[in-house]
Amino acid sequence: MTTPRRRPPVARPARRSSAAPPPAACAQADQLWAYLDGELPPARARAIARHLAACESCGACARRLRTMLETCRAAGCRKLPADVRARARERVRALLAAARKKT
Amino acid sequence: MKKVTGPVPPPADVYADLVREAAGGDPAAMERLLTRVQEVAWRFSVAVCGHADDAEDAMQEALLKTYRYTSSIREPEAFRPWLHRTVKNACLMNRRKRVHEPPRLESLDQPRADGDGATFDPPDPRRNPEQLVANTRLKGRLQQAMRGLPPSQRAIVFLREMQGLSTREVAQVMGISEDNVKTRLSRARKALQTALERPAR
Ligand SMILES: [Zn+2]
Numbered sequence: 001m002t003t004p005r006r007r008p009p010v011a012r013p014a015r016r017s018s019a020a021p022p023p024a025a026c027a028q029a030d031q032l033w034a035y036l037d038g039e040l041p042p043a044r045a046r047a048i049a050r051h052l053a054a055c056e057s058c059g060a061c062a063r064r065l066r067t068m069l070e071t072c073r074a075a076g077c078r079k080l081p082a083d084v085r086a087r088a089r090e091r092v093r094a095l096l097a098a099a100r101k102k103t
Numbered sequence: 104m105k106k107v108t109g110p111v112p113p114p115a116d117v118y119a120d121l122v123r124e125a126a127g128g129d130p131a132a133m134e135r136l137l138t139r140v141q142e143v144a145w146r147f148s149v150a151v152c153g154h155a156d157d158a159e160d161a162m163q164e165a166l167l168k169t170y171r172y173t174s175s176i177r178e179p180e181a182f183r184p185w186l187h188r189t190v191k192n193a194c195l196m197n198r199r200k201r202v203h204e205p206p207r208l209e210s211l212d213q214p215r216a217d218g219d220g221a222t223f224d225p226p227d228p229r230r231n232p233e234q235l236v237a238n239t240r241l242k243g244r245l246q247q248a249m250r251g252l253p254p255s256q257r258a259i260v261f262l263r264e265m266q267g268l269s270t271r272e273v274a275q276v277m278g279i280s281e282d283n284v285k286t287r288l289s290r291a292r293k294a295l296q297t298a299l300e301r302p303a304r
Binding site for chain 2: 041
């Protein structure tokens, strides 16, 4: 009854206002990721940054990917529940106290 | 809304310095290191293995192995991949002990029985309320989306996106080639993005 929802391809052709300078070719998804990961050579990164500022669809796409990355980073700093943290600290104390006794 | 499109560099390797200080006999550094490795073990257990009950076993394992390893370490830079590999193996051992149980993934924000919510770090006060609501929704969706990934992709997302390990380090932890890491990460990223942006039902 439902057809699978199709996502638009990551890099769509540019929709830009006539005032904006004509952007260079639209970035492919892997290039955008490499850019966000900070893995591109500086000259290439600058070219992408210029393109993202000028091209509405690539800019929007880069912001979506960025949001996802930031959400993941936040999940990676997740705080431990207080009881779990307390037990972790207790284990450290017990281990270090036992080690001190040995020496 | 501010239009931020700059790179999101991965968090720096905080372990190398800490390991150096701890190995050099700084007791405060040792305490911080041993606490930190347990935090990583807990996060891995919950986000990747989905067995929060096993998290304490993995934490204990990470604690003891780190304590032993730190006294003999030659390359502090090798600590981060070593730690994550140790944690991964500890979780796999736990899973083997309970093969008859169906895998589940504890909710990333599920309130616990003792009333202490497992929460993310405090929200960034610079963000406006609408953004905070959106962020909470995104976190819920991320956790859902993680559940849908094959286990190896889930581990790769954890290592690379959540912990900031390099492709090379992820390859070391997973015991696969760097190309293989890139392929699986790219698949996982597509799947996560689709899931995060799917209109709410
Ligand atoms: Zn474009």
